[in-house]
Amino acid sequence: MSSNPTGGPTDATRGAAPSSTHYVAALDETPLVGVDTVKVAEKRSNLWIDAWQDVRGRPMFWISAALILVVALVALFPGLFTQTPPNNNCILGNSNGGPADGHPLGFTKQGCDIYSRIVHGTSTSLSVGFIVIVLTTTLGILFGSFAGFYGGWVDAVLSRVGDIFFSIPYILAAVVIMSVLSQYRSVWSISLAIGVFAWPSTARVLRSEILRVKNADFVMASTALGLSRFKILLKHVLPNSIAPVIVITTISLAAAIVAEASLSFLGVGLGSNIMSWGNDINQAQNDLRTAPQTLILPSIALSVTVFAFISLGEVVRDALDPKARALR
Amino acid sequence: MTGYIFRRILQAIPVFLGTTFLIYFMVFAMPGDPIVALFGDKTPNPAVVAQLRAQYHLDQPFIVQYFIYLGGIFRGDFGLSFSGEPVTAILARTFPVTARLAILALLFETFFGILVGLISGLRKGKLFDASSLAVSLILISLPIFVIAFVAQYVFGVWLGWARTTVSSGAPLQDLILPALVLASVSFAQIMRLTRASVIETSGLDFVRTAYSKGLSSRRVIPVHILRNSLIPVVTYLATDFGVLLVGATITEGIFNVPGVGNTLYQAIIRGEGPTVVSFVTVMVLIYLVVNILVDLFYGLLDPRIRYVK
Helix, strand or coil: CCCCCCCCCCHHHHHCCCCCCCCCCCCCCCCCCCCCCCCCCCCCCCHHHHHHHHHHCCHHHHHHHHHHHHHHHHHHCHHHCCCCCCCCCCCHHHCCCCCECCECCCECCCCCEHHHHHHHHHHHHHHHHHHHHHHHHHHHHHHHHHHHHHCHHHHHHHHHHHHHHHCCCHHHHHHHHHHHCCCCCCHHHHHHHHHHHHCHHHHHHHHHHHHHHCCCHHHHHHHHCCCCHHHHHHHHHHHHHCHHHHHHHHHHHHHHHHHHHHHHHHCCCCCCCCCCHHHHHHHHHHHCCCCHHHHHHHHHHHHHHHHHHHHHHHHHHHHHCHHHHCCC | CHHHHHHHHHHHHHHHHHHHHHHHHHHHCCCCCHHHHHCCCCCCCHHHHHHHHHHCCCCCCHHHHHHHHHHHHHCCCCCECCCCCEHHHHHHHHHHHHHHHHHHHHHHHHHHHHHHHHHHHHCCCCHHHHHHHHHHHHHHHCCHHHHHHHHHHHHHHHCCCCCCCCCCCCCHHHHHHHHHHHHHHHHHHHHHHHHHHHHHHHCCHHHHHHHHCCCCHHHHHHHHHHHHHCHHHHHHHHHHHHHHHHHHHHHHHHHCCCCHHHHHHHHHHCCCHHHHHHHHHHHHHHHHHHHHHHHHHHHHHCHHHHHCC
16 A cells, blocks of 8 residues: 555554544545546446346356257258258158157158257248347337437327337237238248237337437437437437347247247248248147147247247346346 | 326227228238138139128228228128128127136236235245246246147146036136136236336335334235235236237137137138138227226326326
């Protein structure tokens, strides 16, 4: 303690015990210290660094991240995991058969390899999930940020439009769209059908966050410095409001995967020529009594994938929202 | 309160017009022949096509068609189902069953959700809390048809405790299993909401005051903590109704419950487009009305809501 940056009392004066009962503090006992002094040695910290510090220590984060990594690998390189083609090579004699050599999970009703079908179905689920979140995030950011930031009649119009789309449960809406688009059933059309009605929740979350952020001092400072409204929104308000959007996007991805599987299960989803867990569950439902594994196995793949994204979303939400952190 | 009711109903008008327009637009403004498209892979009966064309006034300009359709809705005319029966007649027959199922599910999910959430919140960080959180996460991750099939297999086939499909007339004891399945997802959400809310409320000053003036926890927990923690749960029940509607479609389909959802389910899997559209419209309208009712109830419960513009 030989150097004293604030110029305060030295150890000698502070440590000296008063001998008399009426001790009068030396004048330099409590020096003026700038409360805003930047502590250079202090580690840099912001929302994202704090969140990373928090997330890093949680096992749930690593479990879900590892699961997502595996699922992504399976989706991108199905060839690494199985050599058996999912569609041809199906022998009806193997119908609903148990595990056999080279076919670890047994066979579907059509005698196809279940393991291979699950592996090849992964990319379908993930593609739908990603296309949907690109749609919902784009629409959600457009509607949510303009409504929240500009307020007034812009907010009134955009929010009512959002309300309309929000009032139709998106799976029901997708059922109608897919019934009409019965000739064009593909990954793209089903993602469109889900995404077009799923975006209002993203917009609502972003809007309320922007309402909170737009009155912050740094926004006023930018206005004072002469930045245009649009630039303020783009450079200062949006980056500071994006955290809850990230959380809801992760959870929407899981919801989109469920929606695709539900639609395919109902038979209005993807065409039967496309590998999809929902289609396989649909095909297997009548054999629940005799061959439950044909239904349970793709269901497990579906549920584990959904679980991975939902739990990642929850861990990230806990990390980004101090209020949620207090609930742990 | 009257002003609030009036405002809330006024707000619902553009949403009602918008949703009906959207549904109509989705079906009838798509490229190609909407009537043929609705039949999917099937070749429609020319007589049915002609009848539908007349029913939906497809020779008129689009906006005129929409208003004719809207007028029909106001008169309670949702069109005919595939078999030629008026949709309203089917609704009258199937709605009581669905209502019974939905009420049963609502009872299950609110009772168990609030109970488990309360215990979890009071014992934050303990074993019970951790395990019920884990169970709720798993329930949220499981698509409802997976839960339905697992329940059907475990309780119906394996243990033989319940019937896998509901017998005609849908007696209450047959509806217990489907109702539990239907309740499962919302149970998890209600449990988490209650837990979070209970933890928050327990830390507030008035709870400490209640304890320090000597009240027992048997009084503080239900009267001070629980009652003040339930508002988010009531709000959730409104949005939950949408989950229930979609869930009921799938659950009723799988358990063969003769309700509104099952009619929609059967129409979907048979590719009967016009019936699907009518039933989705009906469900969306029910959803809208329920949302208004819940909002009004909410305004009654929490005076602050009424005065916020």
